[in-house]
Amino acid sequence: MTEKKQLAQNAITTMMRKDYFSQWLKLEIVHCGPGQCICRMKVRKEMLNGFGILHGGVTYALADSCFAFASNTHGRLSVALKATMSYAKAVHRGEILTAEATEVKKGHRTGIYHVFVRNEEGETIAVFDGTVYRTDRMVLNQTDDGV
Amino acid sequence: MTEKKQLAQNAITTMMRKDYFSQWLKLEIVHCGPGQCICRMKVRKEMLNGFGILHGGVTYALADSCFAFASNTHGRLSVALKATMSYAKAVHRGEILTAEATEVKKGHRTGIYHVFVRNEEGETIAVFDGTVYRTDRMVLNQTDDGV
Amino acid sequence: MTEKKQLAQNAITTMMRKDYFSQWLKLEIVHCGPGQCICRMKVRKEMLNGFGILHGGVTYALADSCFAFASNTHGRLSVALKATMSYAKAVHRGEILTAEATEVKKGHRTGIYHVFVRNEEGETIAVFDGTVYRTDRMVLNQTDDGV
Amino acid sequence: MTEKKQLAQNAITTMMRKDYFSQWLKLEIVHCGPGQCICRMKVRKEMLNGFGILHGGVTYALADSCFAFASNTHGRLSVALKATMSYAKAVHRGEILTAEATEVKKGHRTGIYHVFVRNEEGETIAVFDGTVYRTDRMVLNQTDDGV
Numbered sequence: 001m002t003e004k005k006q007l008a009q010n011a012i013t014t015m016m017r018k019d020y021f022s023q024w025l026k027l028e029i030v031h032c033g034p035g036q037c038i039c040r041m042k043v044r045k046e047m048l049n050g051f052g053i054l055h056g057g058v059t060y061a062l063a064d065s066c067f068a069f070a071s072n073t074h075g076r077l078s079v080a081l082k083a084t085m086s087y088a089k090a091v092h093r094g095e096i097l098t099a100e101a102t103e104v105k106k107g108h109r110t111g112i113y114h115v116f117v118r119n120e121e122g123e124t125i126a127v128f129d130g131t132v133y134r135t136d137r138m139v140l141n142q143t144d145d146g147v
Numbered sequence: 148m149t150e151k152k153q154l155a156q157n158a159i160t161t162m163m164r165k166d167y168f169s170q171w172l173k174l175e176i177v178h179c180g181p182g183q184c185i186c187r188m189k190v191r192k193e194m195l196n197g198f199g200i201l202h203g204g205v206t207y208a209l210a211d212s213c214f215a216f217a218s219n220t221h222g223r224l225s226v227a228l229k230a231t232m233s234y235a236k237a238v239h240r241g242e243i244l245t246a247e248a249t250e251v252k253k254g255h256r257t258g259i260y261h262v263f264v265r266n267e268e269g270e271t272i273a274v275f276d277g278t279v280y281r282t283d284r285m286v287l288n289q290t291d292d293g294v
Numbered sequence: 295m296t297e298k299k300q301l302a303q304n305a306i307t308t309m310m311r312k313d314y315f316s317q318w319l320k321l322e323i324v325h326c327g328p329g330q331c332i333c334r335m336k337v338r339k340e341m342l343n344g345f346g347i348l349h350g351g352v353t354y355a356l357a358d359s360c361f362a363f364a365s366n367t368h369g370r371l372s373v374a375l376k377a378t379m380s381y382a383k384a385v386h387r388g389e390i391l392t393a394e395a396t397e398v399k400k401g402h403r404t405g406i407y408h409v410f411v412r413n414e415e416g417e418t419i420a421v422f423d424g425t426v427y428r429t430d431r432m433v434l435n436q437t438d439d440g441v
Numbered sequence: 442m443t444e445k446k447q448l449a450q451n452a453i454t455t456m457m458r459k460d461y462f463s464q465w466l467k468l469e470i471v472h473c474g475p476g477q478c479i480c481r482m483k484v485r486k487e488m489l490n491g492f493g494i495l496h497g498g499v500t501y502a503l504a505d506s507c508f509a510f511a512s513n514t515h516g517r518l519s520v521a522l523k524a525t526m527s528y529a530k531a532v533h534r535g536e537i538l539t540a541e542a543t544e545v546k547k548g549h550r551t552g553i554y555h556v557f558v559r560n561e562e563g564e565t566i567a568v569f570d571g572t573v574y575r576t577d578r579m580v581l582n583q584t585d586d587g588v
Contacts, residue, residue, distance in 0.1 A: 015197030021205055024193050046171050049215065050162030056227050057211040058168055061204025068196065080203050081551055082523050082572045084231045084378040086406045086425055088399040104421050105382040109574060110522055112380045112421060127398050127406065129423050131380055131523045133550060228404055229376050229425045231525040233553045233572055235546040251568050252529040256427060257375055259527045259568065274545050274553060276570050278376045278527055280403060309491030315499055318487050340465050343509065344456030350521050351505040352462055355498025362490065374497050378525045
């Protein structure tokens, strides 16, 4: 494994250890690398909204975790400034969703990421576009005390 | 109580009954009216991310539920098309957040809503801007079978 | 040429004829097809902002025209509801920018499009994410009287 | 006049001097102050799109200039990272639009601004939400050489 891929894995493992909400989502890391992450999640009853479909906040949270992991893979602690979610298709209980984050820009101070959320048929469920601020701190030193 | 305010309350009560994710958030409706909603939520350990602060997906979900309630108060079943979240301040365990949704536009087919999320000191934590598509169906007839 | 590609070209030609602002931009259509469009533009002095770089509103307008063309290629008159622009890199006078729009979703009533704006080196300058409402009217019948 | 209001006016005057695109828009500054700006503009033929209404890129540009002015009133040179535009109503030739920017957050490194665009009847035409990165440079020193 390359050093950069190792760094990416260490950052995500460190973040995931205390990421209680991603644990509640039962989010699974399928792949990671520099600027990239793929996550998977199964839709459970407690994730539904009042119309019997997946709550938009949960779809967003899956994409947001994937975005946070991808943006922190370089080791620099990065925090979300702003994100946009576009919904393409309703999702039902029992479906398995996959989120895939790619890096559009890695600048000195900011980064831009796209996340596609797809169902098992490969249909796009939602698209997410997020911007982070890249701090001077390192992921590996910051998780005990919070940001 | 006016007829319009009664309609707003009935729509939200109907949605909330089966909104299992808003129930998990322990989201409380503080106020509602035509095109408006105020919700409150306490930040619990299982809502935190790997940096020990509130997961951005949970902040979004609070705003998104408030937006969904506000946009459905007129009785027409409305679904989210797209939303944007801007983060202003980190939030910690134990804090109580209040989301307030107001109607920017109510058109024939679409609606635009702003949500401010504030902490107990009244500081803005996050701002949310969402657009819905207003279907021809009514909220009160649709919740048994899903959308 | 296929019938669908012909329909796309006719829609864009019809729109472009009276699109005085895209004409001011000297926007050139490089390619179009169903759900797709590629446009090109050269940065002129009158497009700059007070810091001597391309005004963000002009970058947006290039992406927005490309998005409008792509979303109307199916012949159904489509209007923008909401769009998000993320800026990746400053642009200077004399640079040639290319915008490429792709269709993320084409639904019954709404559509989602991504636009990447790149410079001559192929670097991403900005990314745009837009949602349209698809009306029942046809592009070819509507341009004389406005919408 | 207070010192802060004077600083705001100087920043905007400095920016406007070489803002050739805002000059093309014939954008007029109605009011400014720390974190605030109100601008006005008349819709001309060359601002229209192919459907005979105001091009969405021009509406955005009006809001974007107003946002840029408001975010630079504190004297720290600030650059746009990301912005979202929601369209509420079509605009026709001859209408006079007013954009009003307010500060939602002024942080150490980033700022969040809302802009409402209204017509002469006070109806909301569009709403804009933008985030800036606040550099260490000062507005008054930077406009000769660009950023």
